[in-house]
Amino acid sequence: MNKKLSIIVPCYFEEESIPLFYAAVENIRPQLPNIELEYWFINDGSTDGTLNEIKKLNKLNPEHVHYASFSRNFGKEAALYCGLQNATGDYVTVMDVDLQDPPDMLPEMFKYINEGYDCVGTRRTTRQGEPPIRSFFARMFYKLINRISDTEMVDGARDFRLMTRQMVDAILEMSEYNRFSKGIFSWVGFKTKYLEYQNRERVAGNTSWNFWKLFTYSIDGIVNFSQFPLDLAAFFGFFSASISGLAIIFIIIRYLIHGGDPTTGWTSTICVFLFIGGIQLMFLGIIGKYIGKIFTEVKNRPIYIIKEKK
Incomplete structure (x- = not known):
């Protein structure tokens, strides 16, 4: 009997990346035997052609491609939570649509899931392409949060991870409004394996994250997981x-x-x-x-x- 993998894809002004992302994931489908794919694209209040691109994929494959479109921009954390709530798969993965999260890592991630891990996460070993000041403060954030918090956070860890249904259900029990997913993923526990990879550039478009947004996001992480x-x-x-x-x-x-x-x-x-x-x-x-x-x-x-x- 086939198992289902739900792929959660937050989207914010990503009309150029969506078709490229879908094609890249479909290319590795043959490497995932006995796995049925379920896509959940979450349009986080984009006002460009993002929603139209998602609807094209839905018309092309209505059985497996689904979407939810927000009334306005609520942020990536809200999009992640929405995707987790709607995902019906036996396994769930969170991926960025810009292909900085490599889909070709999914077969290896499944290998460790089959070995008994509840979660297989990813972490970047390099930050090539990022401004040096952003990379410096990112490293300082992880050093600081791991000193002052009981919840360990892995330096360079991405939201891109493959999780079992049991772990996803545990995350959904944490319905707090102020969300910091990197901390939540660690806080719920479960047996986790991290795979390393080199940083990859976006395939299209520009990132909506700037230094100030990342700084305030870091402050939220410290406040949410440390007194x-x-x-x-x-x-x-x-x-x-x-x-x-x-x-x-x-x-x-x-x-x-x-x-x-x-x-x-x-x-x-x-x-x-x-x-x-x-x-x-x-x-x-x-x-x-x-x-x-x-x-x-x-x-x-x-x-x-x-x-x-x-």
Whole structure:
């Protein structure tokens, strides 16, 4: 009996890449014996010809090509979650439509699944083609998050992975609004194998990710999977209060013993006040970030809204 593989493909302004992606996956179909393919293209609010290209594939192969189109852009995390909710396969894979996730790795991934792994992920060993500053901060992010979080995240890991139905069902139980899939994939556990590959360029179009989007995405990952920033804020508060208390005692004792002009040193005092005030504002911002996350969770808004589905 054939098993089904659901392929989740988030799309945002990818009209040029979609037909190339579909052809590339269909080319490796003969290498996947006894596997039926189910495509789920998720149009994440694209306003170009992305949806039209997806509909062409649906008309060409209505039994296996499906799609969901959002009412607006909700982000890649929402598209991933939508795909996972709609996938019906015994196995599920997440792939970028720009072919930076090589479809020809799927046969090898299935080999490890058949050996007993619940998930076979991929990680890039190089970042050729990326701006050096982006690569540097990406490496620093993984080093930082693995130091301050109990959830291990593999440097260079991609969303491209092959998962069993059991693992997908576990991920779907995590219905939180603030999603960081790389962390969620690791948090649920299960036996995972990572395959390495060289970075590949996009086959068409331009990436919608820029440095600022990646930076804010990294901040979300830290906030979602670590309370270290709050611990750091508490430590600095205690440390500053202790040092200030000792300094006040020292100043009072020195004044009682030696006397002197009480206005001496007002400049340094103002500088200290401004420094401490800056630290307080910074950590208030950190606390506000966590409170903001709580606020979006308790509103219980839908993660995405589907305008059209087939």
